Amino acid sequence: MRIGVIGTGTIAAAVVRGIEGDGHQITVSERSTGVSAALADAFENVTIAPNQQVLDQSDVIFLGLMAGAAPGILAPLTCRADQRVISFMAGADLGLVGELVAPARASAVMMPFPGIAQGGSAIMAQGDTDLVNEIFGIRNTVFALKDSAELDAYLCAQAVLSPVARMVGDAADWLGERVADPAQGEAFLRMLVATSLAEAGCADLIEALNTPGGYNQRLRLHMEDAGITGDLMSGLNDLEG
Numbered sequence: 001m002r003i004g005v006i007g008t009g010t011i012a013a014a015v016v017r018g019i020e021g022d023g024h025q026i027t028v029s030e031r032s033t034g035v036s037a038a039l040a041d042a043f044e045n046v047t048i049a050p051n052q053q054v055l056d057q058s059d060v061i062f063l064g065l066m067a068g069a070a071p072g073i074l075a076p077l078t079c080r081a082d083q084r085v086i087s088f089m090a091g092a093d094l095g096l097v098g099e100l101v102a103p104a105r106a107s108a109v110m111m112p113f114p115g116i117a118q119g120g121s122a123i124m125a126q127g128d129t130d131l132v133n134e135i136f137g138i139r140n141t142v143f144a145l146k147d148s149a150e151l152d153a154y155l156c157a158q159a160v161l162s163p164v165a166r167m168v169g170d171a172a173d174w175l176g177e178r179v180a181d182p183a184q185g186e187a188f189l190r191m192l193v194a195t196s197l198a199e200a201g202c203a204d205l206i207e208a209l210n211t212p213g214g215y216n217q218r219l220r221l222h223m224e225d226a227g228i229t230g231d232l233m234s235g236l237n238d239l240e241g
Contacts, residue, residue: 001022002024002058003019005061006051006065007029007064007065008035008039009035013066014116015112017137018116018118018223019135020043021047021178024172028040029049037127047062055080057076060083060135061083061086062086066089079102081103083101084131085101085107087110090155108128108149109125109148111158116140118141119138119140121139124151156239168193
C-alpha cells in the first residue's frame with residue numbers, strides 16, 4: 001500500500017516500525033523532525049514530506065495527531081475521495097474524523113500501543129476492522145469494537161496498564177534491594193506477569209494462585225483490604241465521567 005502518516009510522535013513511529021517490512025511505501029510528515037528523520041534513515045521505504053505531499057502520495061492515511069490540534073493542522077490540507085483514513089486520535093470518534101478529512105473516508109479509529117513496533121500487541125479498533133487487520137493483523141491481535149461507546153470504555157479500562165507497570169516496577173525496586181542482579185529481578189517479574197496473564201483468564205489465574213496461606217493469596221488479600229479494588233473502580237469511573 002501507499003501509506004501516509006500525518007503526525008509522527010512516539011505511537012505513530014512505533015506503528016511505522018511495525019509495518020515497514022511489509023512492502024508498503026510509507027511517507028511521513030515533517031512534524032517531529034527528529035522522529036521522521038530517524039525513520040527515513042532506518043528504512044529505505046520511508047520518506048519525509050510536507051503534510052500535503054504526504055496526502056498526495058498516499059492512499060491510506062494514518063492520523064497520529066492530538067485531537068485538539070488536528071483541526072488546525074488538517075484544515076489547510078486537501079484529501080481525495082478515494083483515500084481511507086485510520087485515526088490514532090483518542091477523543092475523536094469516526095464522525096469527527098470524517099468531518100476533518102472529507103471527502104476522504106474515515107475508515108477506522110484505532111488505538112495502538114508501543115509494542116506494535118515489535119508485534120504481538122493488542123489493538124483496539126472501531127470501524128473498518130478488515131482494513132486494520134489487513135495492515136496490522138499479521139503480527140498483532142485486533143479487537144473489534146462495535147461503536148464509539150465501546151471504544152470509550154476500552155480506552156478507560158486500558159489505562160490499567162500504567163498502574164500495573166508501576167506495581168511491577170515498585171516490586172522490582174523492592175526485589176532489587178535484596179538480590180545481586182536487580183535488572184534480572186525486574187526481567188523475571190515482567191516475564192512472569194506477561195506470560196501468566198497471556199495464558200490464563202484473570203479469574204482462573206487468581207484461583208490458581210489462591211493457595212491458602214500462600215504468598216500470592218496473602219499479598220492479594222492485604223492489598224484488597226487496603227482498598228485497591230475500590231480505588232481502581234473509582235479511578236475508572238472518574239475517567240469515564
